[in-house]
Amino acid sequence: MYDLLVVGAGPYGLSIASHAAAAGLSLRVLGRPMASWRDHMPAGMFLKSEPWASNLSDPEGRWRLETYCAGRGVTARHGEPIPVGMFASYGLWFARNAVPHVDERTVVRVRACAGGFEALIDDGEVLRARTVALAVGVTPFVEVPPVLRDLGPEQVSHSSHHGDLFRFRDRHVTVIGGGQAALETAALLAEQGTRVRVLARAGRLNWNDVPPARDRPWWRAARAPHSGLGCGWRNWFYAERPGLFRRLPEPTRTRIAATALGPAGAWWVRDRVEPVVELMLGHEVTSAYASGIGLRVETVDLDGTPTCLETDHIIAATGFRGRRDRLGLLADELRAGVAALPDGSPAIGRDFESSVPGLFMAGLVTASSFGPAMRFVQGAGFTADTLVRGVRRRLRAEPGGARVPAPASRLPRGSDEELGARS
Incomplete structure (x- = not known):
């Protein structure tokens, strides 16, 4: 029986695995590394976050994005977005160098068993572990407006469902949403010749400013410090003090998690959208249904005036909601045992442990905590x-006093001279 089973091999799962291996835990990591970044984001997309805020985490801080880029003759500069494809490749490089072997099979179910948990793999094998860390990313939590949920996948899709937009090249697409996913998707569609419209409830689009220089006079930095979530003390608090954030009253935490860093487009995509994409702002979809060979979309504006539109396909760039009831990977009885906050997200303890002892969670589902x-x-x-x-801590608390290994001095890895061969 393993000490820890990590389910998911994206940035959170790989980072957890690197720290767990360095801590001397026996572990198994399951999932296709960086699958969401490789399969669910079209070519041509860029990271919105700064390169220095996009590192996966190993205990020694050795396997950083800037190191990966430098090894390929690219300088990761502040204010210059990194292609999503390069970030995905960086994650694979991190997995090879900072993480024990990743088992790329898929976990189809996690359930409780004597002494811990068991995971059923897609080929029928069962693995057991004393603790489990769910790091399943965002794809289980796609949010599509209720008014669109009765339409089929040929008519409506979520922005995260597309690793390639080519099939829309000669069609008309309506993108719903006003955030980065909607605006960058619309830009890519327009650039390949698709007729595209952006429809958003907000009366105007928000655009992030060009970031100030990383090195600034101290008095400017003190007024609005840089953080991995943007400039300003509020963003700095969210980015640098999540442990203190958890001490805020629960209603405050859930409100901030739902509203902070709202929909906005990156400054570098603005000129790719506004001159070439039809923008319908201040409109909300009230119904959508098949009409002939396409879709008819009915909307209402901020004044209550109805409008009827035609389109071939709707892409809902409407985000994700990390709700407990969407954790379909968990067996019903196990999921029912996970306490939830009023917003539907799992209640998470100080160590990212759920209300089920030994079941830990990471990523989007922990934002309200x-x-x-x-x-x-x-x-x-x-x-x-x-x-x-x-x-x-959980292993030490096990009945019978389970052995907790001492942290390893170094992760097994190759020398710097071997990096080129392993990358």
């Missing part, structure tokens, strides 16, 4: 360090 940073790669470092300490 630890803050907006958990929606971004920025939160992976704090999560990995804190969660692994929590796993060790």
